[in-house]
Each structure stands twice: as structure tokens, then as C-alpha cells.
Amino acid sequence: MTSSKEYAELEWPIDIAIALIWVAFGVNLIGTLIKRRQRHLYVAIWFYIATFVTVAVLHIFNSMALPVNMFKSYSAYAGVQDALVQWWYGHNAVAFFLTTPFLGLMYYFVPKAANRPVYSYRLSIIHFWSLIFIYIWAGPHHLLYSALPDWAQNLGVAFSIMLLAPSWGGMINGLLTLRGAWDKVRTSPVLKFMVVAITGYGMATFEGPLLSLKNVNAIAHFSDWIIAHVHVGALAWNGFMTFGIIYYLVPILFKTKLASTKLANFHFWIGTLGIILYALPMYVAGFVQAFMWKQFNPDGTLAYGNFLETVNEIMPMYWMRAIGGTLYIAGMLVLVYNVIMTIRQGSAVTDELVEAAPLTRVSKKRTASEGWHTWLERKPLKMTLYATVAILIGGLVQIVPSLMVDDYIPVISSVKPYSPLELEGRDIYIREGCVGCHSQMIRPFRSEVERYGEYSKAGEYVYDHPFLFGSKRTGPDLMRIGGKYNDNWHLNHFYDPQTTSSGSIMPSYKWLIENEHDRSETQDKMEVMVSLGVPYSPADIENAPETMAAQALKIELSLMNDPDFAKIYNADKKYAQENGEEFVEMRDREVVSIIAYLQRLGTDIKVKNADDLSINLND
Amino acid sequence: MNKSALFRIIIFMILALVLFELVAGKEGTWAVQEYPLIWLILGVLFLCAYLLETSVKTLERVLYNTLSDEAKERYDAATIARKEQEFSGIKSTYAKMLGSKPIEDEGEIELDHNYDGIRELDNNLPPWWVYLFYASIVFGGVVYLAKYHVFDIAPDQAEEYLQEVAIAEKEIEEYKKTAKNLIDVNTVTLLTDASDLKAGQGIFQDNCIACHKADGGGGIGPNLTDRHWILGGGIKNVFNTISEGGRDGKGMVSWKADLSPSEMAQVASYVMSFQGTTPAEPKEAEGEIWEDPDAPKDVAPAAPETQVDSTAVTFND
Numbered sequence A: 001m002t003s004s005k006e007y008a009e010l011e012w013p014i015d016i017a018i019a020l021i022w023v024a025f026g027v028n029l030i031g032t033l034i035k036r037r038q039r040h041l042y043v044a045i046w047f048y049i050a051t052f053v054t055v056a057v058l059h060i061f062n063s064m065a066l067p068v069n070m071f072k073s074y075s076a077y078a079g080v081q082d083a084l085v086q087w088w089y090g091h092n093a094v095a096f097f098l099t100t101p102f103l104g105l106m107y108y109f110v111p112k113a114a115n116r117p118v119y120s121y122r123l124s125i126i127h128f129w130s131l132i133f134i135y136i137w138a139g140p141h142h143l144l145y146s147a148l149p150d151w152a153q154n155l156g157v158a159f160s161i162m163l164l165a166p167s168w169g170g171m172i173n174g175l176l177t178l179r180g181a182w183d184k185v186r187t188s189p190v191l192k193f194m195v196v197a198i199t200g201y202g203m204a205t206f207e208g209p210l211l212s213l214k215n216v217n218a219i220a221h222f223s224d225w226i227i228a229h230v231h232v233g234a235l236a237w238n239g240f241m242t243f244g245i246i247y248y249l250v251p252i253l254f255k256t257k258l259a260s261t262k263l264a265n266f267h268f269w270i271g272t273l274g275i276i277l278y279a280l281p282m283y284v285a286g287f288v289q290a291f292m293w294k295q296f297n298p299d300g301t302l303a304y305g306n307f308l309e310t311v312n313e314i315m316p317m318y319w320m321r322a323i324g325g326t327l328y329i330a331g332m333l334v335l336v337y338n339v340i341m342t343i344r345q346g347s348a349v350t351d352e353l354v355e356a357a358p359l360t361r362v363s364k365k366r367t368a369s370e371g372w373h374t375w376l377e378r379k380p381l382k383m384t385l386y387a388t389v390a391i392l393i394g395g396l397v398q399i400v401p402s403l404m405v406d407d408y409i410p411v412i413s414s415v416k417p418y419s420p421l422e423l424e425g426r427d428i429y430i431r432e433g434c435v436g437c438h439s440q441m442i443r444p445f446r447s448e449v450e451r452y453g454e455y456s457k458a459g460e461y462v463y464d465h466p467f468l469f470g471s472k473r474t475g476p477d478l479m480r481i482g483g484k485y486n487d488n489w490h491l492n493h494f495y496d497p498q499t500t501s502s503g504s505i506m507p508s509y510k511w512l513i514e515n516e517h518d519r520s521e522t523q524d525k526m527e528v529m530v531s532l533g534v535p536y537s538p539a540d541i542e543n544a545p546e547t548m549a550a551q552a553l554k555i556e557l558s559l560m561n562d563p564d565f566a567k568i569y570n571a572d573k574k575y576a577q578e579n580g581e582e583f584v585e586m587r588d589r590e591v592v593s594i595i596a597y598l599q600r601l602g603t604d605i606k607v608k609n610a611d612d613l614s615i616n617l618n619d
Numbered sequence B: 001m002n003k004s005a006l007f008r009i010i011i012f013m014i015l016a017l018v019l020f021e022l023v024a025g026k027e028g029t030w031a032v033q034e035y036p037l038i039w040l041i042l043g044v045l046f047l048c049a050y051l052l053e054t055s056v057k058t059l060e061r062v063l064y065n066t067l068s069d070e071a072k073e074r075y076d077a078a079t080i081a082r083k084e085q086e087f088s089g090i091k092s093t094y095a096k097m098l099g100s101k102p103i104e105d106e107g108e109i110e111l112d113h114n115y116d117g118i119r120e121l122d123n124n125l126p127p128w129w130v131y132l133f134y135a136s137i138v139f140g141g142v143v144y145l146a147k148y149h150v151f152d153i154a155p156d157q158a159e160e161y162l163q164e165v166a167i168a169e170k171e172i173e174e175y176k177k178t179a180k181n182l183i184d185v186n187t188v189t190l191l192t193d194a195s196d197l198k199a200g201q202g203i204f205q206d207n208c209i210a211c212h213k214a215d216g217g218g219g220i221g222p223n224l225t226d227r228h229w230i231l232g233g234g235i236k237n238v239f240n241t242i243s244e245g246g247r248d249g250k251g252m253v254s255w256k257a258d259l260s261p262s263e264m265a266q267v268a269s270y271v272m273s274f275q276g277t278t279p280a281e282p283k284e285a286e287g288e289i290w291e292d293p294d295a296p297k298d299v300a301p302a303a304p305e306t307q308v309d310s311t312a313v314t315f316n317d
Helices: A012-034 A043-062 A079-114 A121-135 A139-143 A150-162 A164-177 A182-187 A189-211 A214-220 A224-253 A261-294 A307-313 A315-345 A372-376 A380-404 A420-431 A446-452 A487-495 A510-514 A522-531 A538-542 A544-559 A563-578 A590-600 A610-616 B003-024 B037-066 B069-085 B088-098 B103-109 B127-149 B157-178 B194-207 B234-244 B261-272
Strands: A065-069 A072-075 B110-115 B118-121
Touching: A012 A043, A012 A065, A012 A380, A043 A079, A043 A121, A043 A380, A065 A522, A072 A522, A079 A121, A079 A139, A079 A164, A079 A189, A079 A224, A079 A380, A079 B118, A121 A164, A121 A380, A139 A150, A150 A164, A150 A189, A150 A380, A150 B127, A164 A189, A164 B127, A182 A189, A189 A214, A189 A224, A189 A261, A214 A224, A214 A261, A224 A261, A224 A315, A261 A307, A261 A315, A261 A446, A307 A315, A372 A380, A420 A522, A420 A544, A420 A590, A446 B157, A487 A510, A487 A544, A487 A590, A510 A590, A522 A538, A522 A544, A538 A544, A544 A563, A544 A590, B003 B037, B088 B127, B103 B110, B194 B261, B234 B261
Parallel strands: none
Antiparallel strands: A065 A072, B110 B118
16 A cells, blocks of 8 residues: 655555644644743744644645545646656655754754854854755756756756755754864764764765756666665764764753763764665665666667666675664664663652743834844744745745646657556556656666667656656666566566566565456546546446456466466366366456556557657657 | 875875876876886885985984074974964965854854753854855856756757767767677578587576577477477578567567677577477477578478568557
8 A cells, every 4th residue: 555656655544644643743833832931932943843834735735636445546646747746745855854853953952962052043044044945946856857847857956056055054053063062072972973963964965966966867866876875864864863862862851871871882883884884885886787777888789788787786785785774773772772771770750840931022023123033033923934935935936837837748649548457557566666666767868768768758647647757776667668578478577587587686476466456446546537637538437347358358368378377377277166266367367457557658659760759749 | 204204205106106107107007017117116216205304304303413402492492383384374264264253252252042051152154155155056046047048058858868879879880880790680690619509508598498498499488499480580580589579569578788799699599409309398389480581492482571560660549
């Protein structure tokens, strides 16, 4: 059960539950701010406000979908539009779930732990507003060289470049807060974790703009480079900041000292080593594989035409990554042990009574000598409103044209909706998470056209609810897999990928071959698709069961071409009949549906000769 | 020997090595590999540099010892003063680019609020950061976008692709002019050398047995041991089928991206060697009996080739 949208895989009832919880959180957050007894909002609070507002907006708009039943829905957007909305969401989910709240945490815990004043108040104002305003524009850099219109891609690149300074503003304000406290960093594990966290943040946010340059992205996208990049962010910035906070907080909460500073230091070193052993091999793997993908022989053929050669080359890197990850997890276990020991030695905590006088009323307007921002800091609702405006602008400029402008996507007349069986097969593709390892997006590079076929056009995806571009090629692209292999090849490949592709690391999908496929809701699904704008006629929907049965039977018959398959299949059938067991005909099984889908993929404009393309495209 | 002397020697040696490579190095090899004599020269140079550094140092020490106590003191003071001046330019530039108040004076810029014990300073924005921000706005927001969408001097991705292909086509053409022994469907001949057939067998086992079985008896794909061929028999047709692939969605895939032309010739020749053998479980014959039209004892008219039109466009209905 998955919607297949990255970081937003959950189906619609859970999406609604998340929205409700988020609203409850927001009410509590803003309500507390209104009742506060501290006149001005500290910078950490600004970041929490931005987090709340933006995640709410992102979550609601990206989760728009029409349900078929309780556990199945189709994204309201199709193809390129869906991709654009998804990556507006996906990029900013990172920004406003893993960056802004952690900057808020940094602004509280770093000065606390170091007992130093925050370096620069005005820097925090400038980098806060510029960060939240610019971040929201950067999403399209996940779709460079895709079928997304060039102007949207370039806008994403431009804002990604501009994002460097605002991100680094947070880093330098954190690191310079430690000015005069570097001697403490040497001894305190809390500060050590925090310093590496902030440094990791700086590295990842330098790499981000770099990766969004088109020529760098051409190498890094779909490869393990991106995996390395995000893990520097996740393991160093988010992980180490969290560890530092835990080591700082637990002893204070339980009025004791940390059980073992030695173990905390051990955790620090094993964790740092883990990050290095995880990230470095992924950088190497990304580089190596990307260059192998692009390598040509002088006669114009691909040097590594077999995708598996490029996978096998980087297998040692995957092992090193596993070791790095294990070290990191081991460090976390050390932390858990240390926390438990600390809590056990701590004393019972009695409530401390803290009192603060209620705020006296001051003018709503700016008082004399009060700066504009200082005034805003005592106006939580205004601040929330302004933050909302700041984060809405970028999204509006990028997304609204894609939904409004008619010729945003050039129409290709030969592209038709999926047949009912193909639609069902596509749902299996979604259910099994094929998109996690297989892209459906051929970029306009000679090396990709040579390997996979004609590059992807925006018009080919107009009936794709949701889009399935994918963002990592652990296996090859499947955009034009249709018609490449015969049906038996696919059947054998699902049963045991190594028999058809020796050395493949794809797992077996035996159950697809055994399971009966429940196609009772096909017509409902088609109805939903019609509501979303897919032109199925009433007759198409009414005749769906027959059309589906006919296409499935055709595939079953074509499978019989392989004598080995026919022999085993007939023997199974005979055995079932003799023993009175229920037998599911091949045409009723899941694998037939997914084969139908795969054989359709990319065939609407499939040509063997690139020159013929012009006759197919409508401009 | 002190650190700075060591540093000077290392820099000197690296410089010497780079110069040698620049002057005597050729593409693809290192000069030191080509002329091992360079190692000797480098060794001598190192010795000279070392001797020079030590003798200067010794001289300095000797002269220092000849000084009176008072002079020694003056000399020491001057040395310390010089040390302090070292890198002063870099240090002051750094301080300027950071633009922060010295820690001693930070009380002057401490703001009057206090959040749970957290105090805030109001240091200036670091000038380097401000410049970085401006530069990124100029580059990203102005230059980059203008390049693509105002002046149209940068190609969009479709144009970029066409340029890439055009360059590659030219290069391939150049290569084919000079390259020898190129095998293609017109020049391929049946190979009979044991080594070629053995290589062909290896390729067959790696890539083909999933569909054709190890003994060529057929499974997903057709039986290769009988005289029937779907896409025509004979080395040329078999080579062509391997290279270009068969019928869409039914036949086999194209292998020209995976195998080199000579590998395809080897495996095609190996496939031809199946003719007339008896596999364990032969698949029933598919396609028509193929007669070689060029065969000397050609009496009967050759069966028409059932080759598919490789330029056909397939539509989905």
C-alpha cells in the first residue's frame, strides 16, 4: 500500500490523519505563543513557525488525490505536473522538516551548551527570511533534464544557487557562537556532536547548489552521489545534532551528570567514522557508475551496454556503506545504554515552580526606537502570516502555470490512456515499489538514448496518475521497456531475475506469478481516472471486463510459446484438477497484468528510427 | 632542521618534479618513468637543497654566537617582532572579512533581551557572507536566467542533445575511416577457429542460454539446431538478428549495445555450429527452412527472408 510519491507514500486516510495532527500541533504552538509571558519571540521560534506553516501547505497540496477505496487513491495531478508538485513538496519537506526545525534547535542548544551569546542577531534575521523565501523555489532541481519545461528547471537552478548564502548564514551563526568556547569543544562530547552537525550542514548545503548545476546534475542524478549527499545531511546534521541535544538534555532533566563521558566520546568517534564510511563509498559509487553509463566506444557503441556491469562494479561500495551504517547504528546503541545508565543514577525530579509576570500591554504600533523586526517579534500572528506569504510566492509562480496554461505540455496525439489491464498492472508496479529502483525518465543525453531509446517527452505522461519518474537507478530505466523483451522473458525474470540476467541484484517476485489478481475494482478505478481527466468513454468502462479478459488471454497464449513454461504450467493444472484443488488460470494472475503494463511502456511513440519521430509528434 | 626549512625543501622538490614532467613528460606516461635518470637528478637536487639549508643554519648559529649578550638580546627581540608580523596581512583580511567585534568588546553589542539565559550579540553581517550572497544573486538570478531566457545564448536541453549527437556522429565517421577490420553485417564471415568458437560459447552461455538453452534446443527463444529460421539463417542473418534484435515484443533484444561486433561474430559462428546437432529437448521448429541463396548447388529458389522492416513505426491502438 503506497501512493508511490517519495516521502509521501502514505495513502489518503493516513494523510488526513497527519493533517489533523499537524493542525492540532499548530493550534498548540500558536496558542502557546499568544499566551506567552516573554515579550519577544526568540529566533528559534521563528524557525518553528515556518516549519509548521510550510509543512502544512506542502502536505495538503501534495497529498491531493481521489480515492478508489480506503487503501487506494490516484494523485490529482498527472505526469509532469505531478512531478513538479511532488518535488516542490519533496525538496521542501527536507527544508522544513529537517532544516528549519533543526536550525531552531541549534539556536537554542548551541548557545546553551557552550554558554556563549548567539553571534549575530541581525544575521539570524536576514538568513531566516532569505532561507524560507528562497528554499521553496528550488524543487525543480530534482527534475533537471527531465520532461519538465526548461524555464521551470532553470528557475529551480537559479534559486538553488541563491540558497547557498542563506543556508550558510545558519552555519556561521552556529559556529561563530562558539567563538571563545573552542576549548570546551575539545572536552565536551555535546559540543563535539554539535560542531560536526553544523559542519555537516555546511557541507551538504554547499553541495546542494553544486548538484543543482545542470552539468553536475547530469552526472549525479539517478546515481549514488545523491545518496551520499542526503546521508551527510541526515547522519551528520540531523543525527549528530540530535545526539548532542540528548547528551545535553538527559543529565539536566534527571539532575545528574552523564553516566559516561568516555562512552559519549566513543559514540562520537564511531559515529563520525560511520558517516565517512557510509558517504565516501557512495560518492565513489556514484561517480564510477555515472561515468560507466556515459562511456562510449570509439565506434559509437556503449562501453558498458549491459547495465549489470555497472552495478557489479560498485558492489564493494555497497558493502562498505553497510559497514558504515552499522557503525553508526552501533553508536546509537551506545547512546541508548548511556542514557539509561544516566537516568538510573539520576535523582527523582521535583517540579520546579517557575513564575513570570504577565506581559503588560504595549502599543500595537511600533514604539519609539523600536526596530521593525523587533516589533514583528512581539506579533506572533503577523509573523506567521508573513512567513506564509514568503513561502507561498515561489510555489505559486512555479506550480500555477503548470495547472493553468493549456500548452504547458505539448500534446502527442498518439499517446492514449492505458488499457484496463495495463492500468491494473500499473497499480501492481506501484504496489511493489518498482519506482524505488527503476526510473521512467530518459534524459536527452546521447548515452541514455543509446541505452534506453528516444528521450522522454512531457506529452507521454499525461495519463500518469501518479507520475513514476523515479529518482534512483539501482536498476535500468523502464521508460521504453515495452516490446523489448517477450512475455516469457518477463515471466522468468520475475520468477528469478538471475536466470535471465546473470548477476542481477533484483529480488525475486514469485508471488506475482502465483497470486490471483483481484480485478474487481477496475471499473471504479477507471471512473476515478475519468474524474481526473483521463478520456475513457462510458463504453470503455462498461466493456472493461471483456477487454481485460481478452488482453490477459492473449498474454497467456503468448506465454505458451515457451515449451518449458507450457509443460510446468500444464502439469500444475493437471495436478490441481486431479487433487481437486482450486487452480488459478495464468490469465487471472497478477503477473499477466504487470506484463501487459510493461509491454505498453513507452510504446505510444516508440520508433526504431529517430527520424520517424517527427511524424508522431504534434506540435 | 626547523619546519620552515623542511617546508622550503619539499616545495622545491615538488616544483622540480612538476617542471620535469612539463618539459619531458609525454601524454600517457610520466617523465620519471620514461627517464629513470630523473630520479637521480632529483636525488642530487635534494642533497644540494639539504646541504644549503643546513649550512645557512649553521652559519647563522656561528654568527649568533659571536654576538655580544646585548646584541643577542636585540637580535632575539627583532626575531620575535618579525614573527608577529608574519601573515599579518592574512590575519587582518580575515578579521576584516568577518567583521566581528573582538570578544573583549562584545559587551558593547550585547542586546538587552535574555531568553532562558541565552544572550544575543548583534555582530555585523560578515562581509564575505554578504558578498557571497550578492554574487550568488547576480549569477543565479540574473546571469543564469538571462543566458537561457533573455539572450537565448545557452542551448535548451533539446538543442544540447542534438549538438551532442552531431559531434558524436562526426567522431564515429572519422573513426570508421581509419579503423581496420571492422565487422558488420556485410563483411561478417563464418569463423571456424577453435578459439573463436570457444569465445563464442562463453558469450552464448553468459547471455543466450536463458532463452535458447545451453544446447541450443530452444525455450523462450526458438530452436537453433534445426534448419528452420524465423529471421533467416546463414551467418549474415544470424549476425544481423543478434545485432539488431528480432520482432518487437516477441523476438529477442538487440545485443549491439552489449557485445562488440567481433563478439557478435564469434557468438553467431558458435550458433551456426549447432546446425544438425540433437539437443536434449528440442523445441518444435519455427519459421521456414532456410536455403543459402549463395550456395553453389543452388537449384531450388531460396525461401524469402522474413526480415522485419527495421524502420517500421509501431503504434498502439
